[in-house]
Amino acid sequence: MKPGFEDLRAIGYQTDVPYVALSNYCWSFSCPKPGAEVEFLDLTFQVMNSTGTIIQIDADIEQSIDMVGNGSADITLVTARQTLDRMKKVDFTTPIGFVYYGYLVREIPEIAVADYIMRLFDYDTLAILISFGLIIGTLVYLYTWIFDKRIRSLWDWLMISCSGIVRQFMFKISSPICALVLIGFWLWCCQVIITYYEAKLKSFLLLSHHRGTIFNTLDGVLEAAEHKGWTLVVQERGYTPYLWCNPEQCKRLDRLKSK
Template identity: 95%
Template structure:
């Protein structure tokens, strides 16, 4: 786009605070506090020695790009992600920022986060450990009986070996070497398993990226929907998880359509997200999501959780080819 153009036509959302804050009463670049990206675009026009007007249509980003592509408009009023499909239709300016993908969810009390994490312990694993504890107890009893050093009943040995699972394996014994080897091996196995789960729990509970939420990846969200009764909330004209899901995740999303709620573009997402076990999908610019977890609406305790795997995408204005 060359300098010196007059009356460049911009089109985009009417309201998308804090980036666009226009209204029916004032819908132009001269409005007081029209929004950060509107002001930036107006300043750009001034630097280019150009002027611009705003087409008074409340158009979403796809509609805006189509209007720029067919010549109805010259530039988008707000920045957009640079996807391959969009690049086939329009050109883009130099990026002025980037956006993070993530999830909108009501803040979860820390005790609920802890309960959820404790629930991650595999009961099958616990059952196997107890089974092995019983077997180890029976073997120790057998060896002490063979070597005529039987000082406890088989029930006592089973209780003692199973108690090693919760690190309560404290007793003195004078047994044959083979029994001591089995006991030592069993203690080592218990120690490895206990250390693993303790480290996992500490990392979940102490790291800041899990305070107030039980997930920070799309896999975590899908797991919550599949097994924990969560509802996925998608807003029309908004972001959907299909924008960043891999093929396997997209298949899981297809299977979760019965647990997906579609709300209108004008509906209040916060009212829906504030319900128990509801999660929405969004993308927030870097200036609003400077940490892994950010308050999206402090009064409603709605937080934005950045996806820790997805890379941010650049934002730029779309212009005519």
Template identity: 30%
Template structure:
């Protein structure tokens, strides 16, 4: 029996058929195809490729209705698909995360700007409106309010910078909560690939209102076709939900395109998906068992197959700072605030001197 295999014509290095060569005898047909060929040879099974480009959802439907027997490349294994087709043992995993452009801005700037609440301006206004005080006292009150604000903000930033702030360019978030904060408070917007085979809503957690927040964010998301190229179209403050094969992601943050400054941030809180070959449920169980034995024989060698096509992406390195550098960072960006405090104090001292001189002149005139 010759098994009928279907799937994508080309999907990165995973499957790489060409229009003039669309079968299992092609040279360099892709990582998953090579892996399948090796397993078939070990088990004595044969297969041929149906030369039509089928996306994964369509391929599952074709296998379920008996028009094909298996996928030529591994696809995401999920509950909905398990109801329609059988799956082999996993050969790889899909890790999830976010594709963004590298950020230039110091994140602590956003922290400082977001700390300038209207209440602070109200306190400054109160300092001017206290009529029973002299002008010097009013300026001094403003200086004191501003100094308290500066002092509190400085130590708050020093304490939180180790956890949430960055003093170097890079990325603004590392998980779903951080992404939602960026969308809600910093003007980011979400992009979602069509026909990706997974739903971002599957990853949210129901505590802390995370699912409702993600649902609201996805209502405003832009859906882009599978052919959409992020290298040319991804902009700053836009984030693309994306999954990458685990063998390509050696660290939590990798460089996808150094020239375009594209980064992939793996969200370690999101459970990876199994990638397996899908089979028709009506096939003999002996075929599934044989194919699984063949795949188990070469299990652990996927990286060797992948090395023929592409190396893992380069890790993105962002320096880790000492507590002293965080302290310097706080002063570096808070210095303009402190300088304004000194200006207020200088104005209050100047106003005080003017008032003292005026009183002396007035006193001399009154004495005369």
């Protein structure tokens, strides 16, 4: 792997839950549950084969961009929206988090599903399969030893059971009872793994698309606030609709603000 950067300095909010959840007691990437954006940036550094630290200054997004622009910091802690004024101060990378979750999941779900399925079988799954192979092989060995029909060594049975799991039991053995034992444990193994990952996949697909509100656009928010009794709350020092509203939407926001 190519060498990356060392000690990149990240700057941003101290607290902007759920994106940033740092405190005076713990203000670093190693904090437990530091926030979604902090975790994502930490993973990005790992992919880049780089390391980074967080500057312990509670800076809003404009202050953060100014610090990156004058060299006091190297990168913002949270993903920043691109504007012409900001692009004159700093260079922008592709907002990976927004591209992946905002585009792939919502616009091309089959790509996200394929990517998710390809990454399912991690070390935990391999450990489960190997454990089942060892258990099945040992039990069959003990079974044949108890009934004095031991024609293979323990190592042979371990290899047979592991290969059977990988090949989905596409092999022949002489003892039908042993085959039943293998089939039983194989089905148990399949049930555990399939049930677990089916639940994870359903959770991934359903929760990411679940709509807990009657709107998913700024126009929908404005419509709900104007005519359906909703109250629009703007987070202090956070993202506001004024950052991306078009002229007509900004006028509607001004009318709501003046009420």
